[in-house]
Amino acid sequence: MHSVRHVVISDWWQYLKESELKPLLDVPQPNEPYNIPEECRRLTSLAKTADLGPASIKAYERVVDRLHWTFAASQAPTEQPTTIQWLMGWPAQLPDDYIGLMKERRPEALIILAYYGVLLHFYRRSWAVGDSGSTLIKAVREHTGHHWEEWMAWPSRIICESP
Numbered sequence: 001m002h003s004v005r006h007v008v009i010s011d012w013w014q015y016l017k018e019s020e021l022k023p024l025l026d027v028p029q030p031n032e033p034y035n036i037p038e039e040c041r042r043l044t045s046l047a048k049t050a051d052l053g054p055a056s057i058k059a060y061e062r063v064v065d066r067l068h069w070t071f072a073a074s075q076a077p078t079e080q081p082t083t084i085q086w087l088m089g090w091p092a093q094l095p096d097d098y099i100g101l102m103k104e105r106r107p108e109a110l111i112i113l114a115y116y117g118v119l120l121h122f123y124r125r126s127w128a129v130g131d132s133g134s135t136l137i138k139a140v141r142e143h144t145g146h147h148w149e150e151w152m153a154w155p156s157r158i159i160c161e162s163p
Contacts, residue, residue: 030072039154050108059097114140114155134159
C-alpha cells in the first residue's frame with residue numbers, strides 16, 4: 001500500500017498542487033533552524049547511534065527531518081492547533097526503508113514513531129486524532145522497554161503532564 005501511495009503522490013504531485021486541492025497542499029515553509037522542542041531536536045542523534053547500514057541510517061535521518069519540519073509547520077506545542085493537515089502529511093512521506101524498519105520493530109524506528117505520537121497528542125482535541133497519540137506512545141514504550149527509557153522520557157512526560 002505504501003509503495004502505491006508513494007508512486008501515486010509523486011507522479012501526480014505537480015498536478016495536485018495546481019488543482020482544487022491547492023489550498024490544502026500549499027503549505028508555508030517554516031524557517032530554519034526550525035523552532036521545535038529541544039527534545040525533538042535530539043532525535044537527530046538517534047540515527048547516529050543505530051547499529052544499522054548506511055541506507056537505514058539515511059532513512060532515519062530523512063524521517064526525522066520531515067518530523068522536525070512537521071513540528072515546525074504546525075508550531076506545536078506553542079500554538080493552538082487549527083488544522084491537522086501537517087499531521088496527516090507526515091505518514092504519507094515515509095520512505096519504504098523506514099516502513100521496513102518499523103515492520104521489523106526496530107527500536108529506533110518505533111521511537112521516532114513515538115515522537116510523532118507527541119505531535120498527535122498535541123492535536124488530541126481533533127475528532128480525527130483523539131487519544132491516538134497517547135495510545136501510540138504507550139505501545140512504543142511497552143515494546144521498547146527499559147533500555148530505551150532515555151529516548152521515551154519526553155513522549156511519556158508529555159502524555160502524563162497533559163490534562
